[in-house]
Amino acid sequence: MNKVKLIAVFAENKPGQTARITGLLATAGVNVRWVTIASTGPFGVMKFLVDRPDAAFATLKQNGVAVSFLDVLAVEVTDRPGALHAVADCLAQNRLNLDNASGFVANRRAVLVIELHELERAQTLLQQAGLRVLTQAELLSL
Amino acid sequence: MFWDRVIETLERAALARLQLERLQTTAARVAARVPFYQRQLAARHVTPDHIRSLDDLRRLPFTTNADLRANYPEGLLAVDRRDVARLHTSSGTTGKPKALFFSRRDLDAAAELVARCFVMTGATADDVLQNMMTYGLFTGALMLHYGAEKVGLMVIPAGPGNSDRQLMLMQDFGTTIIHVTPSYALYFADLLEKRGLRPCRDLTLRKAYVGAEPYTEETRHKIEQGLGVDVYNCYGLSEMNGPGVAFECGQKHGLHVWEDNFLLEIIDPETSEPVSDGQPGELVLTTLNREAMPLLRYRTRDITALIPEPCPCGRTHRRIQRITGRADDMLIVRGVNVYPQQIERVLMGIPAVGRNYLITLDGLDDMSVQVELAESGFDGQVEHLVNLQNQIIERLRAETLVKPKVELVPPGALPVSEGKAKRVVDRRRL
Ligand SMILES: [Zn+2]
Numbered sequence: 408m409n410k411v412k413l414i415a416v417f418a419e420n421k422p423g424q425t426a427r428i429t430g431l432l433a434t435a436g437v438n439v440r441w442v443t444i445a446s447t448g449p450f451g452v453m454k455f456l457v458d459r460p461d462a463a464f465a466t467l468k469q470n471g472v473a474v475s476f477l478d479v480l481a482v483e484v485t486d487r488p489g490a491l492h493a494v495a496d497c498l499a500q501n502r503l504n505l506d507n508a509s510g511f512v513a514n515r516r517a518v519l520v521i522e523l524h525e526l527e528r529a530q531t532l533l534q535q536a537g538l539r540v541l542t543q544a545e546l547l548s549l
Numbered sequence: 550m551f552w553d554r555v556i557e558t559l560e561r562a563a564l565a566r567l568q569l570e571r572l573q574t575t576a577a578r579v580a581a582r583v584p585f586y587q588r589q590l591a592a593r594h595v596t597p598d599h600i601r602s603l604d605d606l607r608r609l610p611f612t613t614n615a616d617l618r619a620n621y622p623e624g625l626l627a628v629d630r631r632d633v634a635r636l637h638t639s640s641g642t643t644g645k646p647k648a649l650f651f652s653r654r655d656l657d658a659a660a661e662l663v664a665r666c667f668v669m670t671g672a673t674a675d676d677v678l679q680n681m682m683t684y685g686l687f688t689g690a691l692m693l694h695y696g697a698e699k700v701g702l703m704v705i706p707a708g709p710g711n712s713d714r715q716l717m718l719m720q721d722f723g724t725t726i727i728h729v730t731p732s733y734a735l736y737f738a739d740l741l742e743k744r745g746l747r748p749c750r751d752l753t754l755r756k757a758y759v760g761a762e763p764y765t766e767e768t769r770h771k772i773e774q775g776l777g778v779d780v781y782n783c784y785g786l787s788e789m790n791g792p793g794v795a796f797e798c799g800q801k802h803g804l805h806v807w808e809d810n811f812l813l814e815i816i817d818p819e820t821s822e823p824v825s826d827g828q829p830g831e832l833v834l835t836t837l838n839r840e841a842m843p844l845l846r847y848r849t850r851d852i853t854a855l856i857p858e859p860c861p862c863g864r865t866h867r868r869i870q871r872i873t874g875r876a877d878d879m880l881i882v883r884g885v886n887v888y889p890q891q892i893e894r895v896l897m898g899i900p901a902v903g904r905n906y907l908i909t910l911d912g913l914d915d916m917s918v919q920v921e922l923a924e925s926g927f928d929g930q931v932e933h934l935v936n937l938q939n940q941i942i943e944r945l946r947a948e949t950l951v952k953p954k955v956e957l958v959p960p961g962a963l964p965v966s967e968g969k970a971k972r973v974v975d976r977r978r979l
Contacts, residue, residue, distance in 0.1 A: 415929030473959045477929035
């Protein structure tokens with residue numbers, strides 16, 4: 408299936424923490440393609456799309472960072488109002504709960520990154536609804 | 550098995566009569582010979598004649614750590630110097646130590662109590678004791694040593710450390726019992742594992758007397774598995790002879806306090822009022838059978854609780870729970886007594902929690918706990934962090950009755966100090 412592997416990091420919501428993590432990744436020669444920083448209360452979780460997830464995971468782990476892989480779906484949507492609604496609607500109709508979503512635009516193509524529990528079922532449903540679910544390779548080559 | 554069946558199973562009323570008689574003797578002795586106690590008694594308008602029942606104990610003054618230091622070196626001595634047979638000291642973290650004197654008779658009485666402990670756990674003259682406590686000014690090793698000799702065990706005065714030599718002695722002389730601190734016992738168990746030694750196959754150990762530091766039931770099980778022994782909890786403090794003040798019997802449920810030698814009270818460390826039976830509080834001990842340096846109502850600062858029920862082993866001397874903390878560590882939050890050890894026990898029981906935590910008291914009376922997540926405790930889901938946080942709050946509330954704020958922090962986020970980690974920051978201005 409077309410799931411995408413992100414690197415999730417549990418870091419303190421403090422100045423300098425993001426820089427420390429990105430610094431470690433840069434030193435390991437890992438390219439960060441996209442990042443989102445979600446903070447719930449006092450702690451923050453950063454999620455990275457990187458070109459080499461295994462190398463990123465290893466280098467962070469070695470440096471004592473609380474790191475984990477996180478599987479998500481990347482859905483290509485048309486860059487116009489209502490696109491997000493189409494995805495949300497498809498999931499809601501099938502009683503799939505969206506845990507988290509964020510989007511970005513690269514080379515005029517809009518991508519929605521979504522986190523939910525039943526990735527495989529969600530992918531099938533989204534594809535049936537005519538939406539394109541990108542593979543890791545496709546996402547990285549945007 | 551009893552060392553002294555008559556006294557160990559003496560019915561409570563007879564025991565109480567013996568205690569009263571000895572309390573009266575002790576009060577008279579210090580009133581006659583110790584200027585410190587003379588002043589204390591005079592200030593309370595109490596004379597030894599006022600002690601007519603055991604309840605009158607409460608008319609007597611407390612003795613504290615600070616009193617022992619203030620009367621260093623000889624201020625609390627109740628016999629002539631020529632009648633002192635041994636000096637021990639109890640060191641503090643700062644300043645002068647506490648000086649503790651024992652007469653020949655005191656040393657013999659202390660050894661008697663230790664002999665009771667040994668026989669109570671099933672030790673006989675066939676056993677070989679490897680005493681892995683520090684010999685010297687500290688009471689830990691010597692006081693146990695002479696009790697073991699009384700029972701007829703062969704004693705190997707190994708002292709602590711030098712694990713290779715410990716192992717050699719154990720193997721060459723067939724050690725069956727060790728006397729050891731919990732931290733060294735764990736270290737030694739780890740060493741055996743690293744060497745590929747299996748205690749049940751390669752050693753002849755059967756029991757471990759573990760004391761001198763408070764430890765938990767989980768640690769007992771770890772030591773029992775790692776060394777292939779039965780662990781008996783051993784409590785004592787140098788001010789009260791050292792080891793053998795209280796000891797576990799074969800039931801391994803609570804420690805019998807030798808009440809013919811020590812009068813025991815459990816009080817609220819703040820109000821100094823007695824707590825009801827079974828409630829946690831500070832252990833207070835009065836020596837009943839000591840001549841060189843009797844101590845009245847000594848505040849041990851150790852937190853325990855009385856087990857009022859009779860023990861199936863038949864001993865009438867009451868039991869106390871294992872020591873759960875030090876009164877000096879106690880925090881009072883919203884009127885509730887909270888011990889950092891309670892918090893530690895809860896946190897260390899949750900696998901996703903890492904090694905470090907920090908308790909902060911702030912504002913009017915708020916307790917917050919920063920908890921480091923274990924490196925393996927993160928799976929990328931914010932939702933799981935929130936759940937973990939709530940779980941910690943709920944468990945701490947159930948344990949301490951205070952609902953804390955809990956902040957999960959990444960591994961390594963909390964400051965690590967040299968040696969003992971700083972666990973409590975009190976910023977309240979009350
Ligand atoms: Zn018993």
